[in-house]
Amino acid sequence: MYDRVKGFRDFYPEEMQARRWAMDTLESVAKRYGFREIGTPALEPTEMYTDKSGEEIVEELYSFEDKGGRSVALTPELTPSVARMFVEKQQALSKPVKWVSTRPFWRYEQVQQGRFREFYQTNVDIFGSSDPAADAEVLAVAVDMLTDLGLTSEDFEIRVSHRDILSGLLESFDADVDTREAIRAVDKRAKVDRDEYLDSLYETGLSYDQAEAFDELLQSSEDELDTLAERSEAVAEATENLRAVLAATEDFGVRDHLTLSLTTARGLDYYTGVVFECFDSTGEVSRSVFGGGRYDDLIEGFGGQSTPAVGFAPGHATLQLLCQRAGVWPEETLSTDYYVLQVGDTRATAARIARDLRELGHVVEADVADRSFGAQMGYADGINAETVVIVGEQDLANDEVTLKEMDEGEQISVPVDDFPGDHDRPTFDDFA
């Protein structure tokens, strides 16, 4: 026996079926909005990540030298690949470009609940629109994905914020503030105690009074955005943008799931406008499930023409946890529509019946192990077969087969030439 590599998982049919459902649910939502599926490589040049994030991240990468002497890495995220794809065909693509992709990623990091070294994400991005409708559409996709999974506003909440409001407010103080660090401090606000939080703001250049005042401003409700706007031109523009996005989500029918929360910041540096984070409200502690936002400078950073972009990427492991806590994760049991049981030399007929049932689109199993009647019946039970078609020598001697419903145990003889006949889903009741 070999062990699995730490942080990598096997999925057996029962769980895989549920995961497939979740995957299909997410993708079908995106596709209904016209997002087109793309595919990207599992390996990329290591420098694609080190250039963007510094040498330290090699520690978090599965990277190695290939046989051609190239330094390559298993992709830890989609964004650089998708940015490259976009830049490569930038002139040829009709904007806005809307892409979706579900695939595994790999990061060499500590395994924790909902966090593995191989993990699956569905990435949703729009390139080439700075219009608030694009931000709103991405939010709408996120909400629809969650509600299509069966989640309700009881189970999750999406907190919406705006990077330019945060940075604009910070710059409106009479101080030389390290905006980037200050935003990181805001991102950690909920994780540290208040003194520590204020200390970290102080270290970015604000006085303690200013830090208090800043934090006060972050508590603003939607009605108070006007007051914020008075602080500077930049803040006014940003609040205007945020209002427009929220107004559009109202039209898209998803506003109820969104909460304005300026204390939501997102840790990543590359976000530029609207940012949002989905929280799990099923537990005592609300946990972050995934986030996203606008990143208008990233494409240019990858050598393309300046292109606005907005997107998000839910991880499937955390979504699964959320669904399970909310009680909407599907039951992980397999079922089979028909088991065609053969006794004696009846394979030709049994195979014909199985083929006919499969053509109707049913899941049909038949004996491939030359087992006894009892063993086949036991197997049919084991795979949760709903209906068993007994094709035995005794039945065929009368030109019949026996149809048996496994839940009730009721069974009936049916002329072999009438089965499956014109029925879409023939059962005991159709012949009783």
Added chain:
RNA sequence: UCCGGGUUGGGGUAGUGGUAUCCUUCAGCCUUGUGGUGGCUGAGACGUGGGUUCAAUUCCCGCACCCGGACCCA
């Protein structure tokens, strides 16, 4: 990288310084003609390396893996 808890057949467990209990599961048979209810037979475990000991699954140390958390989350 750090902290805490854990590891006994496929799953769940009992137990012990002298190699292990029970339930379940799986396979075959009773039963070429009935599974979810019976009977019989069989398969299958002390994570790993080292130490102490006459003897280690049991005690000690390291490691691996699992669960949870910190850091991090591009």
